[in-house]
Amino acid sequence: MILSRGEAGASxxxxxxWALYDFANTIFSMNIVTLYxxxxxxxxxxxxxxxxxxxxxxxxxxxxxxxxxxxxxxDASGRRKPWVVALTLVSxxxxxxxxxxxxxxxxxxxxxxxxxxxxxLANVAYQLAIPPYNAMLAELAPPQSRGxxxxxxxxxxxxxxxxxxxxVAPFVTGxxxxxxxxxxxxxxxxxxxxxxxxxxxxxxFCRDRGVRRDRGVRxxxxxxxxxxxxxxREAGRYPGLRRFVVAxxxxxxxxGTAVSFMALYAVTVLGLPAGGEVRLFxxxxxxxxxxxxxxxxxxxxYGPRRTLQAVLAAWCAxxxxxxxxxxxxxxWAGGLLVGLAFGGIWSSERPLLLTLVPAREAGRFFGLLSxxxxxxxxxxxxxxxxxxxxxxxxxxxxxAYRIAVGSLALFxxxxxxxxxxxxxxxxxxxxxARASAEVS
Numbered sequence: 001m002i003l004s005r006g007e008a009g010a011s012x013x014x015x016x017x018w019a020l021y022d023f024a025n026t027i028f029s030m031n032i033v034t035l036y037x038x039x040x041x042x043x044x045x046x047x048x049x050x051x052x053x054x055x056x057x058x059x060x061x062x063x064x065x066x067x068x069x070x071x072x073x074x075d076a077s078g079r080r081k082p083w084v085v086a087l088t089l090v091s092x093x094x095x096x097x098x099x100x101x102x103x104x105x106x107x108x109x110x111x112x113x114x115x116x117x118x119x120x121l122a123n124v125a126y127q128l129a130i131p132p133y134n135a136m137l138a139e140l141a142p143p144q145s146r147g148x149x150x151x152x153x154x155x156x157x158x159x160x161x162x163x164x165x166x167x168v169a170p171f172v173t174g175x176x177x178x179x180x181x182x183x184x185x186x187x188x189x190x191x192x193x194x195x196x197x198x199x200x201x202x203x204x205f206c207r208d209r210g211v212r213r214d215r216g217v218r219x220x221x222x223x224x225x226x227x228x229x230x231x232x233r234e235a236g237r238y239p240g241l242r243r244f245v246v247a248x249x250x251x252x253x254x255x256g257t258a259v260s261f262m263a264l265y266a267v268t269v270l271g272l273p274a275g276g277e278v279r280l281f282x283x284x285x286x287x288x289x290x291x292x293x294x295x296x297x298x299x300x301x302y303g304p305r306r307t308l309q310a311v312l313a314a315w316c317a318x319x320x321x322x323x324x325x326x327x328x329x330x331x332w333a334g335g336l337l338v339g340l341a342f343g344g345i346w347s348s349e350r351p352l353l354l355t356l357v358p359a360r361e362a363g364r365f366f367g368l369l370s371x372x373x374x375x376x377x378x379x380x381x382x383x384x385x386x387x388x389x390x391x392x393x394x395x396x397x398x399x400a401y402r403i404a405v406g407s408l409a410l411f412x413x414x415x416x417x418x419x420x421x422x423x424x425x426x427x428x429x430x431x432x433a434r435a436s437a438e439v440s
Contacts, residue, residue, distance in 0.1 A: 010139070010140040010141065013205050014140060014205050014206055014207070015140055015141065015149055015152075016152075016201070017201035017202050017204070017205040017206050018133075018136060018137070018140055018149075018153070018202060018206050019149065019152045019153040019156050020156060020198055020201050020202065021084070021133060021153070021198075021199055021201075021202040022153035022154065022156045022157035022160065023156040023157060023159060023160030023163070023198050024088075024160060024194070024195050024196075024197075024198035024199040024202075025088075025126060025129070025130070025157075025160075025195065025199075026157040026158070026160040026161040026164065027160050027161070027163070027164030027191060027194045027195050027198065028091065028095065028122070028126055028164075028191060028192075028195045029126065029161075030160075030161040030164055030165060030281065030285070031164050031165065031168050031187050031191040032095060032119070032122065032123075032187075032188070032191055033123060033259070033260065034259050034260070034262075034263060034281075035165070035187075035263050035277040035280070035281060036172070036184045036185075036187040036188070036191075036263075036277065037098070037119055037184075037188075038052060038260060038261065038263060038264045039184055039263050039264050039267050039277075040102075040183075040184040040185055041112070041115060041116065041119070042264055042268075043264065043267050043268055044183075044184065044185075045111065045112060045115070046112070047112045047116065048385070048389050049261075049264075049384060049385045049388040049389050050385040050389045050390075051112060051116060052116070052381070052385075053381035053382055053384060053385035054116075054381075054382075054385075055116040055117075055119055055120045055123075056120075056123070056260055056377070056381045057377070057378045057379070057381050057382050058120055059120045059123040059124045059127070060127075060374055060375075060377035060378045061378050062120075062124045063124055063127045063128055063374055063377075064371070064374040064375060064378065066124075066128055067127070067128055067131055067374070068371075070083060070128055070131065070132065071131045071132065071135070074131075074132045074135065075135065077211070078208055078209075078210035078211040079208055079211055080132035080133070080135050080136050080208055081132075081136070081202075081206055081207060081208050083128075083129065083132040084129045084132050084133045084136075084202065085202075085203055087125040087126070087128050087129035088125070088126075088129050088195070088196075088199050088203075089196075090121065090122075090125040091121075091122045091123075091125035091126040091129070091195070092122075092192045092193075092195050092196045092199075093192075094118045094119070094121040094122035094125065095118075095122045095188055095189075095191060095192035095195065096188070096189055096192040096193075097118045098115055098118050098119065098122075098185070098188040098189075098192075099185065099186075099188045099189040101114055101115045101118060102115065102185035102188065103185075136206065136208070137149060137150060139208070139209040139210060140206075158285075158288075158289055160198070161281070161285055162281075162285075162286070164191065164194060165277070165278055165281045166278070167190070167194060168187045168190050168191055168194070169275065169277075169278050171186040171187060171190050172184055172186050172187050172274065172275055172277070173274070173275040174186075182274075183274065184274065184277075232245075232368060235365065235368065238356050238357050239356075239423055240356055240421065240422040240423045241353075241356045241357060241365065243418055243419075243421050243422050244352065244353065244356060244418075244419070244422045245368060245369060245372050246372075246418055247414075247415040247418035247419050247422070248349065248369055248372050248373065248376075248415070249372045249373075249375065249376045250376070250411045250412070250414045250415040250418065251312055251315070251345065251411065251412055251415035252372065252373040252376040252377070252380075253376035253377075253379060253380040253383075253411050254315070254319075254380065254408040254409075254411035254412050254415075255315075255342075255345060256373070256376060256377045256380050256381075257380035257381055257383070257384050257408055258319070258338070258405075258408055260380075260381060260384075261381075261384055261404070262280070262284065262322075262335075263277055263280055265322070265401050265404075265405060266280055266328070266331060268397055268398075268401055269397070269398050269401045269402065270325065270327065270328040270331050271328060272328060279332075280335070283332050283335040283336055283339055284335050284338060284339040284342065285339060285342070286339070287336060287339035287340045287342070288339050288340070288342035288343035289343065290340065291311075291339065291340035291341055291342060291343045291344045291347075292342075292343025292344060292346065292347045293343075293347075294340075294344070295307055295311055295343065295344030295345075295347035295348050296347040296348075298310070298348070299347060299348045299351050299352075303424045304348045304349075304351040304352035304355065304424070305348075305352055305355075305419060305422055305423075305424035306424060307344070307347075307348040308344075308345070308348040308349060308352055308419060309416055309419050309420075310344075311341050311344035311345055311348060312341075312345075312412050312413075312415055312416040312419070313416060314337055314338075314340065314341035314344070315338060315341045315409070315412045316409045316412045316413050316416070317334075317337060318334045318335070318336075318337035318338035318341060319334070319338065319405055319406070319408050319409040319412065320334075320406065320409050321333060321334030321337065322334035322335060322338065322405055323402045323403075323405040323406040323409070324402070349369070350366075352422070352424075353365060353366065353369060355423075355424070356422070356423070380411075383407065384404050384407075387400060387403055387404040387407060388400045388401060388404050392404075
């Protein structure tokens with residue numbers, strides 16, 4: 001059981017405290033990255049899509065460069081918790097700073113640049129804390145129960161996103177009387193405090209177990225670059241692996257951009273009212289819980305590649321429906337389909353990779369897949385900005401935004417077509433198993 005003390009020596013309290021950090025950090029990612037900050041800075045504060053895209057892309061670039069180094073240093077020293085604690089505190093402080101910045105009488109240029117810089121810092125710190133946090137899993141549970149503990153964290157993450165939205169919504173709508181003036185900027189401070197509050201059990205009760213005595217650990221950046229280069233080169237030894245990594249780049253590009261800009265699209269084009277972010281969250285996120293479970297089951301029954309292609313096809317259909325939606329009510333139908341498909345990518349992506357590489361090398365190639373996703377997070381927002389603020393700006397914001405959403409469907413379609421050339425060994429085994437069951 002997850003709650004029992006296993007061979008790794010972690011107590012139930014420590015394991016639950018570790019898993020609760022997933023609850024904490026999703027409050028930040030949902031409220032700040034997805035729902036409130038993008039709309040506030042662009043639709044209310046007057047920033048361009050390009051300015052916001054630059055902030056998100058620079059954040060992703062910083063993570064792309066720093067995460068491998070932090071991972072290597074924390075692995076070599078065995079000290080992971082200090083990284084998580086320090087980076088979480090930086091993210092919380094930068095998020096808290098957004099509230100006074102929202103009210104400060106800054107100059108025209110600073111009133112956009114300073115909040116965007118604070119957001120970028122909070123986002124970078126939040127993302128950089130996740131790899132050392134994930135790496136602690138191996139020290140908290142024996143191999144036979146790591147999946148269950150990881151699943152507990154994932155489940156608490158979904159619960160955290162729900163709780164975070166519901167707890168912060170009264171501040172945004174002004175439903176707390178004189179305690180909150182209302183408005184999207186009112187979400188910043190309570191989100192930061194909730195992030196900190198639910199991180200405290202991790203701070204106090206989790207500990208590193210594999211600490212090296214040598215405190216002078218040094219990992220040269222050149223060694224990390226060499227390792228990443230070698231991983232990509234050696235991917236050629238496994239049929240379909242490079243094609244899969246490239247396909248993941250395209251669907252992660254579309255997925256990450258949709259997460260960053262969907263609320264802004266709903267507000268700018270379809271008139272989503274202030275406070276409507278809660279309904280948007282329910283439509284896009286709650287169905288992902290069921291979609292993830294369905295995709296996981298389908299991966300076992302029909303093979304992960306077929307399942308991932310079906311998920312990408314659903315994404316394409318949902319994004320096209322959203323791009324063509326004539327009204328907010330029609331938007332919800334496409335949003336529901338995207339929500340169902342949302343969780344399916346991770347449920348089928350991981351087992352597909354494991355059918356392509358030996359288990360002993362899975363770690364390095366999961367790292368390569370993560371690197372692809374981070375690179376996509378740099379380019380996706382810039383493509384969106386180029387469409388909305390550049391190429392199609394003369395057509396008006398409504399048309400430009402619709403074209404931008406349509407471009408995401410093209411990214412998903414590209415990934416779908418690339419996956420056709422990826423072997424699906426698990427599908428053959430699943431078909432054989434079903435045929436055997438029918439005969440017997």
